Amino acid sequence: MNNDFIKKAELSLKEKKTHLEQELSSFATKDPGLRGDWDTKYPRTPEGGLEEAAGEVEEYSTNLHIEFSLEVQLKNVNTALAQIEKGAYGICQNCKTEILKERILAIPESQYCTTCTKKQ
Numbered sequence: 001m002n003n004d005f006i007k008k009a010e011l012s013l014k015e016k017k018t019h020l021e022q023e024l025s026s027f028a029t030k031d032p033g034l035r036g037d038w039d040t041k042y043p044r045t046p047e048g049g050l051e052e053a054a055g056e057v058e059e060y061s062t063n064l065h066i067e068f069s070l071e072v073q074l075k076n077v078n079t080a081l082a083q084i085e086k087g088a089y090g091i092c093q094n095c096k097t098e099i100l101k102e103r104i105l106a107i108p109e110s111q112y113c114t115t116c117t118k119k120q
């Protein structure tokens, strides 16, 4: 993997990171105690009665699912950025072979090669 390619991947990782953090901050607050952990804002005490309360709780649980998936993506992006710094980017965490460029281009935060992903 050459430097130009890694630079390109790093750029798209950074863009992705900004985007993910923006999305997360729209409905979650960064947990100050845990690095990289976000908490979905719990709805305020509703003023519109029970019906509105049920709607807000539903929205909260939907947000929790979205938060989890965004958080996982953000963690992988951060891991990949750290790997670029260490010069260990693009290596499968399981079998230690180089991840295909096509895969990196599609998912720059990939931690596993195509073969290992299929096995999971």
Ligand SMILES: [Zn+2]
Binding pocket: 092, 093, 094, 095, 096, 097, 112, 113, 114, 115, 116, 117
């Ligand atoms: Zn692998």
